[in-house]
Amino acid sequence: MAWQFPPPGATRWFLAHGQAAQFGYSFGGTYQGPQYVEAKLDSSSGAADPRDLVVQWHGIENRAVFGGAQDNYILGIWNPSTTDIWFHLDGGGVT
Structure with a gap:
């Protein structure tokens, strides 16, 4: 299963130079097993190289919501x- 977040046509995520941040995605709150994820460049504020994004860590957030866990x-x-x-993000399930 291949996927993109945000979906094609949606507003893309932003990360300023030199900054790090936490980003999240969901399959409707349903766990889909381990996921392989790459951060893919869409555009930048300049033509300077290198233009890199580093995925520093992965995690699962399990939280209680009305009607069960998500x-x-x-x-x-x-x-x-x-x-x-x-x-x-480009990704797919790890098999």
Whole structure:
């Protein structure tokens, strides 16, 4: 199963140069097993190279919600580049 977050056509995520942040995605709160994830560049604020995004860690967030528990995937991403970056996640299930 291949997927993208945000979905194609949606507003892309933003990460300023030199910053790190936590991002999350979900399959409707349903755990789908281990996921392989890559952060893919969509655009940047300049043409300077390198333009990199580093996935620093992966995690699962399990939280109680009305009607039961909900699982969401979370990951930390760092932008060591000298430009701001807009990106999306490409992924798929690990088999």
